[in-house]
């Protein structure tokens with residue numbers, strides 16, 4: 001089980017993501033079940049404890065430059081596709097924090113889009129079968 005360090009979030013990689021539970025195995029009465037986000041969904045505010053617990057980050061904190069905006073869609077998926085690969089080296093996964101449901105342990109990814117006049121918080125359920133890289 002991956003746990004967050006005090007202070008800085010632990011850097012996670014694709015193998016860490018693959019170890020998280022299959023969302024299909026999560027109990028139907030778990031509080032996370034109301035989160036319908038197989039693809040990226042906007043949420044009004046980032047979700048945090050007590051619903052979700054932080055596991056770590058996919059961002060490379062040793063780099064000063066912004067992570068690439070390039071996306072990874074070898075199968076013809078799009079940004080919002082429910083089957084889009086979860087590729088930690090590519091946008092938007094390269095800036096995501098990784099969370100786990102406090103009840104069942106299934107994983108979620110979150111990041112914040114900063115536009116010219118808005119911030120938009122995004123949430124996606126983590127399906128380990130879609131992890132790439």
Ligand SMILES: [Zn+2]
Pocket residue numbers: 026030031032033101102103104105106
């Ligand atoms: Zn849950």
